[in-house]
Structure formats: structure tokens, C-alpha cells
Amino acid sequence: MRRSTLSSLLAAALLAASLAWAPLSSGQEKGKAKGKGKADAAPAVSVPHDPHDLSGVWRRSGGVLTMSATPPAFTPWGKAKFDATKPVYGPRAVQGGFGNDPMSTCDPLGMPRNLFLEVSIYNFELVPAANRVYQFFEWAHSYRIIWTDGRPLPKDPDPRWMGYSVGAWEGDTFVVHSLGFDERTWLDHFGNPVSDDMTLEERYRRLDRDTLELKMVINAPKAYTQPWVSETKTLKLAAKPDMEEIFCVPTEEQRFNKLVRDPGSGITSKQ
Amino acid sequence: MRLPFKAGIAVMGFLSLAATLAAHHGTSNYETTAKTITVNGVVTEFVWSNPHVYVLFDVKDDQGKVVHWAGEMNSPSVLRNAGWSKTTLKTGDQITVTLRPNKAGTPVGLLSRANMIVNGKPLAIGPEQ
Numbered sequence: 001m002r003r004s005t006l007s008s009l010l011a012a013a014l015l016a017a018s019l020a021w022a023p024l025s026s027g028q029e030k031g032k033a034k035g036k037g038k039a040d041a042a043p044a045v046s047v048p049h050d051p052h053d054l055s056g057v058w059r060r061s062g063g064v065l066t067m068s069a070t071p072p073a074f075t076p077w078g079k080a081k082f083d084a085t086k087p088v089y090g091p092r093a094v095q096g097g098f099g100n101d102p103m104s105t106c107d108p109l110g111m112p113r114n115l116f117l118e119v120s121i122y123n124f125e126l127v128p129a130a131n132r133v134y135q136f137f138e139w140a141h142s143y144r145i146i147w148t149d150g151r152p153l154p155k156d157p158d159p160r161w162m163g164y165s166v167g168a169w170e171g172d173t174f175v176v177h178s179l180g181f182d183e184r185t186w187l188d189h190f191g192n193p194v195s196d197d198m199t200l201e202e203r204y205r206r207l208d209r210d211t212l213e214l215k216m217v218i219n220a221p222k223a224y225t226q227p228w229v230s231e232t233k234t235l236k237l238a239a240k241p242d243m244e245e246i247f248c249v250p251t252e253e254q255r256f257n258k259l260v261r262d263p264g265s266g267i268t269s270k271q
Numbered sequence: 272m273r274l275p276f277k278a279g280i281a282v283m284g285f286l287s288l289a290a291t292l293a294a295h296h297g298t299s300n301y302e303t304t305a306k307t308i309t310v311n312g313v314v315t316e317f318v319w320s321n322p323h324v325y326v327l328f329d330v331k332d333d334q335g336k337v338v339h340w341a342g343e344m345n346s347p348s349v350l351r352n353a354g355w356s357k358t359t360l361k362t363g364d365q366i367t368v369t370l371r372p373n374k375a376g377t378p379v380g381l382l383s384r385a386n387m388i389v390n391g392k393p394l395a396i397g398p399e400q
Contacts, residue, residue, distance in 0.1 A: 087297075088297030088299045089297050089299070093297060093299040094299065095299050095300050095373075095374060095375070096297055096299055096300045097300070099297070099299075119322065121346060121348060121349060189297075244321075244348055245321075246321050246322060247321065248321075248322070249320070249321070252320045252321075255318075256318075256320075256323050256325065259325070259327065259341050260323070260325050260341045260343050260379055261300065263341065263375075263377050263378075263379050264300040264301070264341070264343070264373040264375065264377060264379035264380075265300050265373070265375055266373075266374075266375025266376070266377055268377075
């Protein structure tokens with residue numbers, strides 16, 4: 001009897017220990033949240049973590065949906081580009097059918113806009129691999145590669161939606177430098193401009209198992225008169241590790257615009 | 272087409288309980304005032320797609336004229352958490368829905384988080400984001 005009780009206690013202790021040292025993926029599954037958003041709170045208990053392991057599905061936790069509350073002053077080129085945008089969010093918001101946000105036609109969001117996770121229920125995942133880190137964005141089912149093999153950034157590259165990125169550790173901070181962006185993107189859903197001379201620095205730090213900090217700086221002298229330093233972004237480990245298949249499908253979007261968005265804006269002539 | 276606010280459409284004065292959608296196109300089309308409307312109609316199509324789910328339905332005005340309505344809903348993942356699936360609504364279902372009307376006055380609205388009534392039975396739409 002005593003032996004049986006002792007065995008039970010030992011088994012319970014082993015189970016508790018195994019849960020406490022469960023790997024990252026188990027931590028995400030432990031939340032058992034059915035979905036996302038508020039139900040997707042990460043486990044509250046802090047457990048040991050490897051600060052050099054950024055892997056996980058990360059969700060936005062507060063913050064503004066751009067670099068910081070106030071952008072630097074525009075250059076004349078930046079101002080003209082900004083004025084040509086018709087956002088459907090923020091103080092200049094127009095009705096949906098009159099907007100020209102590239103997102104509403106399923107164009108790629110690009111960078112740094114993808115990092116803002118503006119559609120709050122969609123996350124990003126960091127997946128370290130040999131000589132690179134993959135960053136998967138749930139929105140539009142897209143990804144970028146951050147090279148960690150020591151290669152230099154390309155000189156005078158062709159513009160790309162996601163740019164070109166290299167990353168390296170500086171202590172416990174993973175620092176990513178990027179350039180070569182396509183200036184057809186908007187920097188955020190407020191219509192702030194991206195220029196093809198823009199460079200982006202991202203600094204990721206895993207504060208604990210459940211918390212990832214991200215600080216960014218962009219330099220885009222063609223569009224802004226000064227560098228734009230972001231607020232400190234906080235991301236939380238998503239309880240549910242699944243990333244859904246959230247393609248932005250042009251044909252579906254066109255039909256939605258025709259049946260819902262445009263008539264909801266009073267536009268009936270578009271076909 | 273302008274929205275005929277006639278019989279069959281009750282303008283509700285209570286505070287809107289409309290869901291805050293994570294809509295990627297924004298909700299700037301819709302009224303932000305404390306105004307919702309409730310309409311009765313028959314489902315003609317239920318579109319279960321990312322990132323928008325929407326329902327198309329026909330509403331008869333007081334003269335018997337059919338008005339084609341569209342109701343925008345949350346994303347499939349949010350609705351799934353509320354127990355919905357792509358077959359929750361079917362063509363021919365009789366529905367009563369509460370919507371935030373749009374500013375243009377056309378028969379398109381944003382479904383509120385208030386219950387929908389489907390064939391006489393209440394059905395929860397799901398939580399706010």
C-alpha cells in the first residue's frame with residue numbers, strides 16, 4: 001500500500017517535472033484555445049526558455065498599427081505619395097469602395113507592414129532553419145527568408161515585396177537588416193509611404209518563453225526627412241500553433257467588392 | 272439602389288452591439304452611431320470565404336418588392352469558434368438579422384453580434400474580436 005502511494009507520488013512528480021520542461025511546441029498546444037484573438041492568450045506560467053530560439057507562432061499584443069504614433073516629416077516626394085493614398089483606416093479613412101489600399105486587391109503587404117499584424121486574428125511564425133530563418137505570415141499565406149549565413153546584403157537589387165534580409169545575433173538580440181523594397185507597398189494601412197531606398201532594421205528579443213519584443217528603425221530618405229524609430233512592439237506566444245490557410249484570393253476579393261464593399265459604399269456601377 | 276426603409280425593416284435605437292471585425296478592408300462603410308436595423312429575409316447564398324464571410328438574402332418590402340441584401344460577417348476562423356461552418360446557413364433559410372447599416376443607404380450591412388434567428392431559432396454569431 002505504502003509502495004503504491006509512493007509510486008503514485010513519484011509518478012505525479014515526474015509528470016509535473018515533464019510538464020514544466022515541456023518543449024516550446026507543447027507550451028503552445030497547452031493553451032487549448034479554440035481560436036484566436038482574446039481566446040488565444042498564452043499560458044501565464046513562465047518557464048525556462050532559450051533566448052536564442054525565436055521559434056513559435058507570435059500574435060500581436062497591443063500597440064499602434066504602424067511604426068509609432070507619429071511619423072517623421074515627409075519629403076516632398078513622400079508627401080505626394082502619402083496624399084495619393086486613400087486609406088480606409090485612420091483619420092483620412094474613406095468608405096471602402098473609394099479606397100486604394102493595395103490590400104483590398106490582394107497585393108502583397110510587404111515590409112514592415114506585415115510585421116504590424118494589422119488583422120489582429122492573424123499571426124506570424126518564426127522558424128529557424130539551416131543558414132536562414134523563415135518568417136511565415138498568416139495573412140495572405142506569405143513568407144520571407146532572413147539569411148543567417150553571413151552573406152552581405154545585395155547592392156542595387158531589384159525591388160521585392162519583402163525586400164532582402166540578413167540576420168545575426170548580437171548578444172540575445174536577433175538583428176535583421178533589410179533593403180530592396182518595392183515602393184508600390186504602403187508602409188501601413190494609414191497610407192504612409194515606402195520608398196525604394198528604404199532600409200529596415202528589426203531587433204527581436206525573447207524576454208521570456210511567452211514574450212517577444214520587437215524594435216524597428218526605417219531609413220527612407222526619399223520619403224522621410226528622418227529615420228522612423230518604432231515603438232517597442234510586444235508579441236505573445238500564441239496558445240494555438242496552427243497557422244490557417246488565409247490566402248487573399250483575388251477572384252474572391254473581386255466578388256466580395258462587387259457584392260458587398262462597393263454597394264456598401266454606394267457604388268453600383270462597377271462590374 | 273437606395274435602401275427602402277419601409278415595413279419589414281425595424282430601425283432599432285439601442286446601442287449597437289456590432290462586432291468589431293478584423294476586416295482587412297475596414298468598416299468605414301458602416302455607421303458608427305448607435306443605430307442598427309433588423310431585417311427579415313430569405314437566404315439566397317452563404318459565402319464562406321477568407322477573410323470575409325457574407326450572406327446574401329432577399330427581403331420583401333411592404334409592397335412585395337424583393338430587395339437584394341448583403342450582410343458582412345466575421346472571418347471563418349472567428350465564426351468557427353462560435354460553432355459555425357460553411358453549411359450553417361443554406362439557401363432558402365428564413366433569417367432575421369440585425370445589422371449596422373452603411374452610410375450610403377444601400378441594402379448592405381455589417382451583421383451585429385446579436386443573435387441571428389434562423390428558421391425561427393436563435394443562433395449566436397460569436398464574440399467580438
